[in-house]
Amino acid sequence: MSTLLTEAELDAAVASVQKAIGNLSLEKSKQMTPAMRKRLYEQGHALYEAARYDEAYKVFVQLIAEDPFNPLGFKAAAAAAQAQGKYEEALSFYAPVLMTTEDPVNLMHFAECLLKLGKAEQAREALDLAQLLCVGEEHGAVREHCATLQRQASLC
DSSP states (O other): OOOSSOHHHHHHHHHHHHHHHHHHOOOTTSOOOHHHHHHHHHHHHHHHHTTOHHHHHHHHHHHHHHOTTOHHHHHHHHHHHHHTTOHHHHHHHHHHHHHHOOOHHHHHHHHHHHHHTTOHHHHHHHHHHHHHHOOSGGGHHHHHHHHHHHHHHHTO
16 A cells, blocks of 8 residues: 655645745734634634635635644545545645544545546545545445545546
8 A cells, every 4th residue: 555645745745734824924023822723713614614715725725824724624625625626736735634633524625626637546546545534424424425435446
């Protein structure tokens, strides 16, 4: 079994995230309080729910710039990029999330992006790992969706 991301791909993902943060970061003259970061996330979430994905993406990247150790910002930016069909960018934001959490939903979305990019073998590996993390009934829907994606990946 090969790895999900090579070292070069991971380096490229980190560089892409750094570039996005550099392009869209807030002014650094004023540090945001936790309450301000929470409101920023809520603003981005509202934009995402309204299908205003580009605007939501920019808000989530700002959140990452302010709180780079919070995986929620990365996950949200990844989802907004994925919703826009920016799968390479989405992978760049999902990669750090995969290193800090064991949520099978993140792996499932990572695999969806890989499939869209024609990387079926890597998608299958991500889906295998996601299914291993699906324990109990709370992950039943995720397990089923992963199985559907596995079938799609086997056709590629």
